[in-house]
Amino acid sequence: MIGAVLISSGVLPEERAREFNPLTDVTIQSDMKVLQEPTLQENVFVYAVNDVAQRGIDIAQSDARVKQILDESKAKEAAVTIAAVQPTVMIDRQSGELLHSSAGQVIITANWQMVNGALYSEPKAFDKIANEKIESHQQIWNILVDVDKRQVTQILQQADRAINDTTKPNLVRADVNMFVPNAVIIYDAGSVVRWSNPSNLPHNVVGVFNQTIASNAANTTGIIPENSTENSSNTNAETSAVAIDSGFIQPNQSWQYRFDKEGIFNYLCTIHSEEGMRGILIIKPSSTP
């Protein structure tokens, strides 16, 4: 590809190649796009690093074996991430031309957790699952595609990674590469939640805490209004967003945060989010059953 550009520039390839400096003549085009965000109905997160890589998702999703992988993950109520990470698109600085190889790569990650042997797909109260056996499973498939020939060339399945633990109240384990438990409810604003890192890699807790500030405590239902501005005359709560960033939690360290208001904290580990390392914490008033 690069060779073709060199020839079209009118200079002999050998001459041009002598001056070619990959660090200054070619830059990486970065236009990462999120194609699907998880919803309550479908816990699937899809993103591509660029438009060419995105083609790999369509190619993978029309492959029968990939369809089967996605169906089986859905049956387990797994959190699924579909990430198109290759090819990288380069820009030739001289010609402005975009270059890419045909080697596409789509990574599918399925994470699912079990409490006492039962699938854990709905967030439960932290103290209700405390001292119970929790299993966290992660399965990763590398789907290699030819983005120019539009076909899947190889599917590599990695070994199932499992973490077995006993849940402790208000403690989330940040391990390789999962938060365990990944979704919990706390019925007490003012609670402190601690994230521990027993693994040999750093992790972080980064996200937005969408707080609900009740203006009339007697009318608080614990339900967060979908759009608090739409019906302002009837609204008894307003929301405000707080950005939370733990910084890196090093191996054998932990980090804690006090959640003073009700709300929903959606968070991820920025260096492992593509492997599905995401979590959700829901803080509700203590009066809610």
Ligand SMILES: [Cu+2]
């Ligand atoms: Cu991490």
